[in-house]
Amino acid sequence: MERMTPLIETRGLTIGHNRKPLIGGIDLRLCRGQVLCLLGPNGAGKTTLFRTLLGLIPPVGGEVALLGQPLSALSRTDIARRLGHVPQALATPFAFSALDIVLMGASARLGPFARPGKPERARAMAALARLGIADLAQAEITRLSGGQRQLVLIARALAQDAAAIVMDEPTASLDFANRLQVACAIRALADAGTAIVLSTHDPDQAARLGDAAILLNRDGVIATGPIQETLTEARLTRLYRVPVTRSLGTDGRMHFH
Numbered sequence: 001m002e003r004m005t006p007l008i009e010t011r012g013l014t015i016g017h018n019r020k021p022l023i024g025g026i027d028l029r030l031c032r033g034q035v036l037c038l039l040g041p042n043g044a045g046k047t048t049l050f051r052t053l054l055g056l057i058p059p060v061g062g063e064v065a066l067l068g069q070p071l072s073a074l075s076r077t078d079i080a081r082r083l084g085h086v087p088q089a090l091a092t093p094f095a096f097s098a099l100d101i102v103l104m105g106a107s108a109r110l111g112p113f114a115r116p117g118k119p120e121r122a123r124a125m126a127a128l129a130r131l132g133i134a135d136l137a138q139a140e141i142t143r144l145s146g147g148q149r150q151l152v153l154i155a156r157a158l159a160q161d162a163a164a165i166v167m168d169e170p171t172a173s174l175d176f177a178n179r180l181q182v183a184c185a186i187r188a189l190a191d192a193g194t195a196i197v198l199s200t201h202d203p204d205q206a207a208r209l210g211d212a213a214i215l216l217n218r219d220g221v222i223a224t225g226p227i228q229e230t231l232t233e234a235r236l237t238r239l240y241r242v243p244v245t246r247s248l249g250t251d252g253r254m255h256f257h
């Protein structure tokens with residue numbers, strides 16, 4: 001029974017700010033090992049949806065459940081146990097080490113005054129190792145490349161031991177090589193069981209990484225469902241309000257122009 005409980009589920013969710021609805025009718029269901037890609041033009045409401053899923057702003061209507069529990073009944077620590085967060089970029093001027101940053105995730109379950117101990121350090125190191133960056137543990141975060149910093153942020157979410165992670169444009173500021181490396185790391189996490197919701201402005205990336213997609217613009221939810229059926233020419237044209245064509249590469253993957 002537990003295996004069937006979605007990690008994230010929304011029912012009739014309306015998101016918005018200060019009780020003013022932005023988008024309604026959001027019905028999501030995300031299970032173990034799935035990657036759900038959120039696509040939409042600037043200002044559509046992707047960050048607003050993430051902040052709602054994380055319990056940082058209240059829904060204007062409808063419900064969010066994490067592992068079957070209504071979000072409204074969960075404390076911040078309970079939410080952190082269920083849902084990790086990878087922001088677009090790390091905004092810190094401080095010379096934290098990569099390990100310091102990941103320890104923040106590993107300590108998310110501790111009380112506000114508890115100090116991380118051996119188990120938290122072990123969890124943090126294991127998360128760095130899973131992303132192939134254990135050798136960067138002592139490196140100063142300000143000296144890492146954008147791609148390495150993004151992997152550290154993903155390791156921080158992983159060290160939280162949450163079953164699901166939301167990622168706000170995790171590859172937005174990265175060059176081509178770093179984008180591929182981070183995308184591979186994300187897919188590997190999902191293949192190992194983590195559920196991931198990510199926003200992206202790149203339909204090719206969504207086609208490569210995603211199992212499902214949700215398309216949002218100011219008109220609302222344009223489509224949601226399995227990736228192949230959702231990323232159609234007609235729907236992307238409607239989403240972005242420019243003509244979009246879809247082709248199949250020699251690798252069998254969908255590409256969009």
Ligand SMILES: Nc1ncnc2c1ncn2[C@@H]1O[C@H](COP(=O)(O)OP(=O)(O)OP(=O)(O)O)[C@@H](O)[C@H]1O
Pocket residue numbers: 017018022040041042043044045046047048049
């Ligand atoms: N704190 C806020 N208070 C009121 N309105 C806000 C607030 N934050 C965002 N908005 C508005 O909500 C709408 C959706 O913004 P949001 O940041 O969720 O879009 P987005 O899809 O993440 O955009 P982008 O792709 O540019 O990151 C925008 O019109 C924005 O101006």
